[in-house]
Amino acid sequence: MASEIRPTRKVRILDVGSGPGILTLRLAKQNPTASLVGIDYSPTQVRAAERLRIRQQVKSCVFRRGDAVNLPFENNVFDIALSVGSIKHWPDAVRGLQEIRRVLGSDGLAFIAEADRDASEEGFTRFARQFTAWYVWDRFMRWYLRSAVFGQSYTCQDAESLARLSGFDQVEVEKIKQWPFFFMKQIKSS
Numbered sequence: 274m275a276s277e278i279r280p281t282r283k284v285r286i287l288d289v290g291s292g293p294g295i296l297t298l299r300l301a302k303q304n305p306t307a308s309l310v311g312i313d314y315s316p317t318q319v320r321a322a323e324r325l326r327i328r329q330q331v332k333s334c335v336f337r338r339g340d341a342v343n344l345p346f347e348n349n350v351f352d353i354a355l356s357v358g359s360i361k362h363w364p365d366a367v368r369g370l371q372e373i374r375r376v377l378g379s380d381g382l383a384f385i386a387e388a389d390r391d392a393s394e395e396g397f398t399r400f401a402r403q404f405t406a407w408y409v410w411d412r413f414m415r416w417y418l419r420s421a422v423f424g425q426s427y428t429c430q431d432a433e434s435l436a437r438l439s440g441f442d443q444v445e446v447e448k449i450k451q452w453p454f455f456f457m458k459q460i461k462s463s
């Protein structure tokens with residue numbers, strides 16, 4: 274996803290559910306003239322991201338606590354919003370996407386990447402293998418990921434409906450090749 278986002282002018286980027294901040298900081302380093310904000314519901318994640326930001330000496334990015342369904346920002350203040358692996362955790366995904374739409378300016382772009390509940394067995398197996406070690410029973414790990422992670426997520430069709438319900442009328446969703454995730458791009462029409 275980071276390689277998809279290469280703005281050519283100074284832009285304001287919001288990462289919703291930024292977790293430990295790895296992607297947010299990568300984007301900040303790739304786009305030194307952009308200003309970035311990462312928000313996360315968990316204060317522990319916000320502290321971890323802030324520690325990483327200081328270690329990596331990135332000045333164009335801030336991390337703060339915030340809830341996706343009640344974003345702590347005025348209307349129309351970002352050019353790009355992204356969220357990776359977070360939307361499935363939100364208590365109300367439509368409300369969260371409405372919030373993203375609200376804080377985006379006109380022609381603003383939103384990018385969502387999430388676990389695909391309809392992932393093929395092949396893609397899922399490739400992904401699950403990364404988490405399998407000698408001390409983790411492979412079948413347990415597969416069951417856990419399928420039921421507790423992917424089972425709580427959305428299909429591409431679900432995601433598109435959520436985006437349209439939240440007011441985005443330009444929505445594209447595609448499965449990510451090789452991996453059991455989908456990628457959704459939404460544009461806030463002016």
Ligand SMILES: C[S@@+](CC[C@H](N)C(=O)[O-])C[C@H]1O[C@@H](n2cnc3c(N)ncnc32)[C@H](O)[C@@H]1O
Nearest residue numbers: 290291292313314315318340341357358359362
């Ligand atoms: C699987 S992690 C992904 C973190 C990061 N985006 C990444 O790709 O490394 C999901 C993150 O979403 C955050 N999250 C869950 N519910 C949230 C909410 N309602 N508002 C903001 N963040 C939330 C969690 O605290 C967690 O850090």
